[in-house]
Amino acid sequence: MSKPEASTPRERYRAQVREEIKKHAWEQIATAGASALSLNAIAKRIGMSGPALYRYFAGRDELITELIRDAYRSLADTFRARAEAGAGLDGLAHALRAWALDDPQRYFLVYGTPVPGYHAPEDTTRITSEIMAVLLDACAAEQPPAAPPSPLETHLAGHRDWAGQHPAPPSALRRALAFWTRLHGVLSLELAGHFTGMGFDPARLYTAEAEAVAGH
Amino acid sequence: MSKPEASTPRERYRAQVREEIKKHAWEQIATAGASALSLNAIAKRIGMSGPALYRYFAGRDELITELIRDAYRSLADTFRARAEAGAGLDGLAHALRAWALDDPQRYFLVYGTPVPGYHAPEDTTRITSEIMAVLLDACAAEQPPAAPPSPLETHLAGHRDWAGQHPAPPSALRRALAFWTRLHGVLSLELAGHFTGMGFDPARLYTAEAEAVAGH
DNA sequence: CTCATGCGTTAGAACTTATAACGAACACGA
DNA sequence: TCGTGTTCGTTATAAGTTCTAACGCATGAG
Incomplete structure (x- = not known):
């Protein structure tokens, strides 16, 4: 799903098992939510018992955390792909909704209730600014x-700060934020x-909100 | 916090213990989130051991569920109190934010990630329409x-359907929804x-959003 | 072919929710 | 005032969970 570049057969097998674990994790999350995710249940479904998962x-x-990272990546990829396909703000808006409806629990993994102690890994903020860059491009273009x-x-x-080095004018910044929040x-x-x-x-x-935010 | 009307001393004691349990539950939720709420930990803090809580x-x-109900009630009460104090849409908007910032985890208990299987109790929808009625009043007034x-x-x-018998015109319905979503x-x-x-x-x-939605 | 590394196992500790069974305290009617 | 039945809190227990430790076996590198 992310790293097919495996040199040694050991690493290849390892990556494969990791992906299978994540696959079952996603199924479990989709049906019962992230709070009900059980390593034991995943292990049994895969066919190996309990603590073996701790090797992975x-x-x-x-x-x-890995699932959250993948969720961020997934959103950023669909967003960027849609923008490269020529979509404007309205297209991005509907891409966002389609992505969310495709797997609501994946949406909540990123934008849902945060655990007070939890701190997101560094690279998620990088992915966020990647998303914002696409959004700012669209806002500056229209x-x-x-x-x-x-x-x-x-x-x-x-x-x-959040706009990085993007040359979008203040009005575009405001539109991007309105897009996001609304x-x-x-x-x-x-x-x-x-x-x-x-x-x-x-x-x-x-x-209606999409049209309003895309500048009727 | 909700039912001081106790007839027998047994019921009075019972209500008191229930409130103490909820008090500790809120503290625990505020610091570690709802998913980390532990009945055992609450019991130990109260001074009684484990399964005793199942009497309550x-x-x-x-x-x-009880905490969610209380959270709904809390929001509806502050909303209605603020409206009766003469607040308009802008006042309601800032009351909403103050309520949310006062205890973010309480906000998330109501508006955060839902558990797929969970169905909210019937009376929460009644409280929701109570909130909507206040909101529609303000929208119709301005x-x-x-x-x-x-x-x-x-x-x-x-x-x-959601507006019940409220005589608000369609434009007010739209404004109320925009208020809520934005x-x-x-x-x-x-x-x-x-x-x-x-x-x-x-x-x-x-x-800025509050001003926009309150009709600049 | 040797051997270190990695993988999966079982055992176990420390938790959790929840039920069952027991004894004690309590409120209430006679 | 004295039973008596309901309620409460206890301990014991079952069935989960995450996670660590220790042990063999297999695999792949040298």
């Missing part, structure tokens, strides 16, 4: 007519089930 | 100038730590 992952936390900068935009102009707002509420029984169609609400 | 809660799930209805608004006009968008990302290290001030972003 230092523990439950490292396995989950510039709305110039307007006097809002107080928020002047604030963002002075605090643009779409996640609809998405997280929908996936958490807070719209069930309300009657309306969440997809329509999402589409 | 049928199990871990029932305790957490009506923006009339405009041609968007496709989403006509859809909402025909699917307004503010939760900023809030959930902020509380989950996705803005840390980005440089800007989440409070400013939230305020």
